[in-house]
Amino acid sequence: GAVVSQHPSRVICKSGTSVKIECRSLDFQATTMFWYRQFPKQSLMLMATSNEGSKATYEQGVEKDKFLINHASLTLSTLTVTSAHPEDSSFYICSARDGRITEAFFGQGTRLTVV
Amino acid sequence: GQNIDQPTEMTATEGAIVQINCTYQTSGFNGLFWYQQHAGEAPTFLSYNVLDGLEEKGRFSSFLSRSKGYSYLLLKELQMKDSASYLCAVYKAAGNKLTFGGGTRVLVKP
Numbered sequence: 001g002a003v004v005s006q007h008p009s010r011v012i013c014k015s016g017t018s019v020k021i022e023c024r025s026l027d028f029q030a031t032t033m034f035w036y037r038q039f040p041k042q043s044l045m046l047m048a049t050s051n052e053g054s055k056a057t058y059e060q061g062v063e064k065d066k067f068l069i070n071h072a073s074l075t076l077s078t079l080t081v082t083s084a085h086p087e088d089s090s091f092y093i094c095s096a097r098d099g100r101i102t103e104a105f106f107g108q109g110t111r112l113t114v115v
Numbered sequence: 116g117q118n119i120d121q122p123t124e125m126t127a128t129e130g131a132i133v134q135i136n137c138t139y140q141t142s143g144f145n146g147l148f149w150y151q152q153h154a155g156e157a158p159t160f161l162s163y164n165v166l167d168g169l170e171e172k173g174r175f176s177s178f179l180s181r182s183k184g185y186s187y188l189l190l191k192e193l194q195m196k197d198s199a200s201y202l203c204a205v206y207k208a209a210g211n212k213l214t215f216g217g218g219t220r221v222l223v224k225p
Contacts (some may be wrong), residue, residue: 034213044202046212103160
């Protein structure tokens with residue numbers, strides 16, 4: 001299957017700082033990238049969907065000014081958690097989709113801890 | 116909106132068979148995925164159904180009935196390494212969305 005690389009895998013940051021998470025499709029062009037958030041023992045909650053070159057579509061209840069998503073190229077999307085707080089601590093996962101096929105491939109996930 | 120329901124937890128014995136059900140209500144449907152997720156890791160793809168019927172892939176099979184809004188994942192000859200969460204996800208082409216159910220934690224006991 002296709003490879004999606006997410007970086008960093010773990011990050012600890014201080015409350016009030018911003019953190020950027022990168023998601024790269026290594027061997028295909030990702031026309032769409034999805035960003036999910038997962039709390040312990042819970043399922044993946046879709047945060048936003050981004051199509052290359054256009055603004056992300058955020059799910060209800062997700063603050064777009066807090067979770068900045070950029071999908072400037074067909075192989076890279078970034079999620080920036082701005083002014084992070086301890087309640088933002090979570091597992092963030094991206095997935096990428098090639099427009100020709102339906103399956104979405106997942107990155108390795110990023111465990112964010114805000115202290 | 117979409118409603119995707121699956122049992123929270125299931126326990127089974129090594130070597131046995133377990134069936135994980137998933138029911139969904141959605142205003143659009145373009146396929147159903149099953150993913151396996153081990154704790155602390157990203158989900159890995161297991162199966163994709165877009166037409167009614169059973170898809171078999173080794174020890175894992177997935178079934179879909181679009182008229183009933185129902186799918187199941189069947190795991191045969193259970194192994195200890197199959198202990199994981201299993202997520203069903205509905206794909207909707209309009210809006211290009213993949214939405215997950217709550218996941219089913221399967222515990223395989225010796």
